[in-house]
Amino acid sequence: MMNKHLGPAIEAIGLSVVRGARTVLDDLSFALPQGRITGLLGPSGCGKSTLMRAIVGSQAHVTGTLDVLGHPAGHRALRPRVGYVTQAPSVYADLTARQNLDYYAAVLGIPHRDRAAQVDRALADVDLTSHAGALAGSLSGGQRGRVSLAVALLGEPELLVLDEPTVGLDPVLRRDLWKLFHRLTEERGATVLVSSHVMDEAERCHRLLLLREGRILADGTPGALRERTGSDTVEEAFLRLVDEAAGRTPTEARTPAATATPETRTESTTS
Numbered sequence: 001m002m003n004k005h006l007g008p009a010i011e012a013i014g015l016s017v018v019r020g021a022r023t024v025l026d027d028l029s030f031a032l033p034q035g036r037i038t039g040l041l042g043p044s045g046c047g048k049s050t051l052m053r054a055i056v057g058s059q060a061h062v063t064g065t066l067d068v069l070g071h072p073a074g075h076r077a078l079r080p081r082v083g084y085v086t087q088a089p090s091v092y093a094d095l096t097a098r099q100n101l102d103y104y105a106a107v108l109g110i111p112h113r114d115r116a117a118q119v120d121r122a123l124a125d126v127d128l129t130s131h132a133g134a135l136a137g138s139l140s141g142g143q144r145g146r147v148s149l150a151v152a153l154l155g156e157p158e159l160l161v162l163d164e165p166t167v168g169l170d171p172v173l174r175r176d177l178w179k180l181f182h183r184l185t186e187e188r189g190a191t192v193l194v195s196s197h198v199m200d201e202a203e204r205c206h207r208l209l210l211l212r213e214g215r216i217l218a219d220g221t222p223g224a225l226r227e228r229t230g231s232d233t234v235e236e237a238f239l240r241l242v243d244e245a246a247g248r249t250p251t252e253a254r255t256p257a258a259t260a261t262p263e264t265r266t267e268s269t270t271s
Helices: 048-056 097-107 112-125 141-153 171-188 199-204 222-229 234-246
Strands: 010-019 022-032 037-041 062-068 082-085 159-163 191-196 207-212 215-220
Touching (some): 010 048, 022 048, 022 207, 037 171, 037 199, 048 159, 048 191, 082 141, 097 141, 112 141, 171 191, 171 199, 191 199, 207 222, 207 234, 215 234, 222 234
Parallel strands (some): 037 191, 037 207, 159 191
Antiparallel strands (some): 010 022, 010 062, 207 215
């Protein structure tokens, strides 16, 4: 797959989302390169899902500039070029895995002569070939999530936006999906934006955006963030950056309240 757009895959300038009295995303500016895996990390409620919805054009009350593959986010020209996987699997329970993919392939306008091959490839990519004839409603939650991912892979999109795709999966399947994400970037030139609140997944990304309370806490490679903070892991780097942003002293940062893991630092509302 060849990328047609030569600039950043995603570029935001002054991006904000306000719901009522709450600012969910607060003046974000960043540019994400093509052909790389960018991890969007942060605790639940920090704005990850809101940012992803803004990128795919399904989020209301967005201000600022947000361009995706050279078009404003949500532009109709992006429909076949962007694959999106939500946290909740988007499949029809009364259709088989293959029938779900056949349906979405038709919606995407994939020519009839190409659909069978596209569906077979997508099922193989997510290791669901053996379950192709099973009703989606009879599959496990992890398997239904993989059907959603297979749908997003139809048509070989240039950009994949994946909202916590590995939640609830066993370690072997998580490993295999990350291998798939890297293969998509290396062999097909795809760009992958994947969100997670599990910090060990950060090490698998080429680049990271760390979010905290709707703001960008840090932007860079895992190695650069570890070096910047003098940390051994990205999780440790994240916590040091949180403490730094809060103006805590090293002593305060060692207290139990300050050393809680990102997964325990949840907000009162979901993103």
